[in-house]
Amino acid sequence: MKLLAFLMQTGGHIAGWRHSRAADNALCDADYFRALGRTAEKGLFDGVFLADYLGYHPVRGASVFAGLETPKLDPLVVLATIAAETRHLGLIGTASTTYNHPYDLARRFASLDHMSRGRAGWNIVTSTMENEAHNYGFDSHLAHGDRYARAEEFVAVARKLWDSWQEGAVVADKASGRYTDPSRISAVDHEGTNFRVAGPLTVPRPPQGHPVLVQAGASATGQRFAAATAEVIFTSHPTIETAKAFRSAMHAQLAGFGRTPDGLKIMPAVTPVIGRTLAEAEDLKHELDDLIPAEIAISKLEGLLGNIDLSQADPDGPLPPLPETALAGQNSTRDRVLELAEREGLPVRELARRVAAGRTGHTIVGTAEDVAGTLIEWEKQGAADGFVISAPFLPGGLEDFVDHVVPILQDRGHFRREYEGATLRENLGLTVPVNAFDLDPGLRSRPEIW
Numbered sequence: 001m002k003l004l005a006f007l008m009q010t011g012g013h014i015a016g017w018r019h020s021r022a023a024d025n026a027l028c029d030a031d032y033f034r035a036l037g038r039t040a041e042k043g044l045f046d047g048v049f050l051a052d053y054l055g056y057h058p059v060r061g062a063s064v065f066a067g068l069e070t071p072k073l074d075p076l077v078v079l080a081t082i083a084a085e086t087r088h089l090g091l092i093g094t095a096s097t098t099y100n101h102p103y104d105l106a107r108r109f110a111s112l113d114h115m116s117r118g119r120a121g122w123n124i125v126t127s128t129m130e131n132e133a134h135n136y137g138f139d140s141h142l143a144h145g146d147r148y149a150r151a152e153e154f155v156a157v158a159r160k161l162w163d164s165w166q167e168g169a170v171v172a173d174k175a176s177g178r179y180t181d182p183s184r185i186s187a188v189d190h191e192g193t194n195f196r197v198a199g200p201l202t203v204p205r206p207p208q209g210h211p212v213l214v215q216a217g218a219s220a221t222g223q224r225f226a227a228a229t230a231e232v233i234f235t236s237h238p239t240i241e242t243a244k245a246f247r248s249a250m251h252a253q254l255a256g257f258g259r260t261p262d263g264l265k266i267m268p269a270v271t272p273v274i275g276r277t278l279a280e281a282e283d284l285k286h287e288l289d290d291l292i293p294a295e296i297a298i299s300k301l302e303g304l305l306g307n308i309d310l311s312q313a314d315p316d317g318p319l320p321p322l323p324e325t326a327l328a329g330q331n332s333t334r335d336r337v338l339e340l341a342e343r344e345g346l347p348v349r350e351l352a353r354r355v356a357a358g359r360t361g362h363t364i365v366g367t368a369e370d371v372a373g374t375l376i377e378w379e380k381q382g383a384a385d386g387f388v389i390s391a392p393f394l395p396g397g398l399e400d401f402v403d404h405v406v407p408i409l410q411d412r413g414h415f416r417r418e419y420e421g422a423t424l425r426e427n428l429g430l431t432v433p434v435n436a437f438d439l440d441p442g443l444r445s446r447p448e449i450w
């Protein structure tokens with residue numbers, strides 16, 4: 001079983017940060033993230049995972065916020081800090097293909113991979129929020145299909161750039177005065193719809209070849225992109241059935257891209273709420289849910305539904321029909337909320353509490369045995385290759401998992417007792433991608449500029 005620790009700013013439960021075992025105001029504190037890294041490595045996690053957004057969900061108009069605007073430091077800076085504190089732990093950071101340039105991101109992830117000796121991963125997202133568009137000088141977010149078209153080209157350019165230094169490119173020969181072998185470095189000469197990039201990168205090929213490519217979009221287009229590109233899918237499923245269906249659907253799509261299931265790890269997010277007894281775990285869940293202020297839950301729901309206004313809706317009545325603007329464009333998170341409302345006939349207040357409480361798909365409330373048992377069951381039934389553990393509060397919830405759940409997974413033969421390899425790829429069981437320029441020397445262009 002593969003495990004990633006989701007270091008959601010304030011924990012996997014929206015009010016987790018208010019819990020007595022959550023750190024106080026630590027989101028800009030390097031010691032906090034270093035300690036989380038040490039805990040995850042003590043638990044032999046494959047890696048840590050940092051989400052990221054380039055703005056905030058404004059509530060009912062750009063100037064009103066919900067009081068949920070937690071600090072979000074640049075994930076690569078935080079990961080570099082954790083890298084220095086750990087030796088084996090993978091370091092996966094989210095970065096948007098809509099609001100970055102491929103040269104810049106390729107360089108930053110290659111740098112993190114070098115500095116961590118092969119432990120970097122990139123969670124590729126296309127971004128979801130209007131506010132992110134406004135922060136980058138656009139009136140609105142790109143259309144869904146255009147975002148994914150840009151993402152595809154973005155990743156293709158990044159791959160070429162990582163491959164632009166071939167094996168043996170660095171000679172660092174003091175005697176001859178040559179740092180590089182120019183015949184082993186290539187321009188990339190990319191001319192596409194969205195990007196023109198000459199190359200080469202200013203960073204030698206990363207130790208892992210490419211950082212591990214992670215993806216988290218869930219729409220049909222997102223799934224196609226994942227089938228073509230992703231080595232890890234971070235996904236979110238309310239039930240084992242939906243997770244199984246998703247995993248088989250993804251596996252079925254791989255062949256179309258000449259890929260096989262062993263090159264893709266599908267990892268649903270899970271929030272474990274752990275107690276010494278089931279009753280204690282249930283009490284903890286209630287304690288956490290009681291910490292969610294009602295208006296914050298509703299504003300969260302408003303954001304998830306496409307930034308709509310629910311101020312006139314009866315909190316005890318059903319969800320009113322959504323305005324056209326909220327329904328424009330595809331959005332798998334919104335669709336999932338609507339499905340939940342309909343499936344369980346939830347009134348607005350309860351729907352808000354439910355979606356606000358668990359940011360991730362599946363919450364397991366129980367003892368460490370219950371949590372381990374559920375994870376093993378999901379894995380056995382083919383619903384997952386591993387899990388993104390989104391502890392309800394940090395650091396306490398992650399410590400509980402490492403101290404109590406990991407030993408059970410190990411005793412039952414489902415989790416490592418030591419790291420298998422030195423890189424994130426090795427630990428995840430993923431191969432190093434072949435360098436496209438080695439594969440096809442004809443790709444090597446313009447060597448004369450060297």
Ligand SMILES: Cc1cc2nc3c(=O)[nH]c(=O)nc-3n(C[C@H](O)[C@H](O)[C@H](O)COP(=O)(O)O)c2cc1C
Nearest residue numbers: 051052094125126127216217218219222235236332
């Ligand atoms: C489990 C999960 C985690 C995600 N994490 C992020 C994130 O950290 N930052 C972000 O901008 N988008 C995040 N997304 C959004 C997606 O990456 C994607 O850009 C968005 O969902 C739109 O694509 P889709 O309609 O294919 O889902 C996440 C989506 C899922 C399902």
